[in-house]
Amino acid sequence: MRKHKIEPETNVNAITAWKKRKQWFVDRIGKRVYRCPIKCQCDSCKNGHINGILIHDYDHAIYLHLAEGEMGIRYTDAKYEQ
Numbered sequence: 001m002r003k004h005k006i007e008p009e010t011n012v013n014a015i016t017a018w019k020k021r022k023q024w025f026v027d028r029i030g031k032r033v034y035r036c037p038i039k040c041q042c043d044s045c046k047n048g049h050i051n052g053i054l055i056h057d058y059d060h061a062i063y064l065h066l067a068e069g070e071m072g073i074r075y076t077d078a079k080y081e082q
């Protein structure tokens with residue numbers, strides 16, 4: 001029988017971390033977050049770093065949270081924070 005790679009405890013920790021990060025975005029609805037300066041130099045990343053992104057509502061917060069996970073983008077409160 002195939003062994004599961006992820007143990008239940010690990011899973012709980014991963015979900016807790018995911019929820020915490022989701023809450024980080026939800027807490028910033030109506031505020032501006034900044035895209036970290038990563039290797040990517042596309043206009044979207046540069047603009048997100050310089051001007052930041054205003055989180056409009058709950059759905060936008062969720063969208064950014066998912067984008068961060070899927071695209072390897074990182075958001076912070078401060079413009080020059082790494």
Ligand SMILES: [Zn+2]
Binds near residue numbers: 043044045
């Ligand atoms: Zn980019």
